Amino acid sequence: MNTNDSVKFFDAQFQQQVRDRDFRLNPFELAALSYLHGRVLDYGCGLGNLAFAAARRGCSVVALDASPAAIAHIEQRAAAEALSVHAALADLRNYQLNEEFDAVVCIGLLMFFDCPSAFKVLSNLQAHVREGGLAVVNVLVEGTTYFEMFDARDHCLFPRTELASRFADWRILRSEFSDFEAPGGRNKAFATIVARKPRIDQ
Template sequence: MNTAVDFTALKSRQMATWASGDYAVIGTTLQIVGEQLAEACDLRCDETVLDVAAGNGNATLAAARRGCRVTSTDYVSTLLERGEERARAERLPVSFRTADAEALPFAEASFDAVLSTFGVMFTPNQDQAAAELARVCRPGGRIGLANWTPEGFIGQLFKTLGRHLPPPPGVQPPVLWGVESHLHELFADSAARIEVTRRHFNFRYRSAAHFIEVFRTWYGPVHKAFAALPAEWAPALEQDMVELLESLNRAGPDSLVVPSEYLEVVITRR
């Protein structure tokens, strides 16, 4: 299937998507995920840590707060700038480098731990990205991932977007990284052990309308979806998002709290 996909063209479109809006507005709300992943990976002071597809640096900051020597990477340089601002504000020594998750510019076995929170799962060539994570992680080291599941809210949100704006043919959906059996396939040759914990992150907004306003303005995939649709089609997408949000809201009519399932993954490198 992958041989028919023009990954170069697809990646170029993806970079434009993630550079649109300002993911950092959303990303900062997800900080707790990076903290929990750092604990799950049992990061130690002075360990070398690579954050892949780091966005604005949630896992980066979590590792640096634990005394690790951190390199933070993303292929969108403006997101790295936001991470650098955060690290500078906390006086955390972090190295930032623009890099493609499918072609990491580091030698084999360079890092004690390799992390990615809701980042590497969006790479178009999943096999290549997984191989790169494993390549730069030392034997006995850990690969720590946080990946949205297909059944969770974000997985359902992407399914909703796909009904209105179908994804490119032949491309594996990102939420496959949230399927345990798929992870075993991706890391079959490199993992000594794969530990998976199902967790939930709670999206907290005033209302469904507030959530849509924020995501439509700042979150690249939603921002681009609305921009690509003819104006007369946008209300239908908005209504479908409202229905999804309200069906999962556990806060009652006066607020919005929507749990979104994700997999917290710790892979021990063979």
């Protein structure tokens, strides 16, 4: 599989987190959890912390990522805890989905693709949410000044209004910007959206 510098960056981080037994949900995962039900796709799942929390609440989760350390950890933990989390190692820049989901989560992934790929993947994810289902999407936006985790060639800071405009036809349940301090006095600026896909008869 073609893994780039950002996948290597996170794979090393996940190896350390597994050694430290550090499986906390990040703030975006915590905020997403209460929206999830049924069949859930976690696209760019990292260590699967959200996937396991959702499975414990009765969801059946497909968890995809390009980090071998993350996917090995998820497979082992899903078997040990007998939870409905199915993990697969995949390059998500061009991954073919074959089903619709009640909820699609994509937290902190799309900015690692070049912008045309990121927008194409986002459209593909939206197409695989069932009518009345939910999407939770989080990306880094313009205003971010911390770049350590980016591959030099492939990354995309979303224009600040991009997510909102791409969900213009959906019912927005939550839409927010949040800033986090990064090393060296730099900044990570995120946009997050939770939106419900309209039913065709509405």
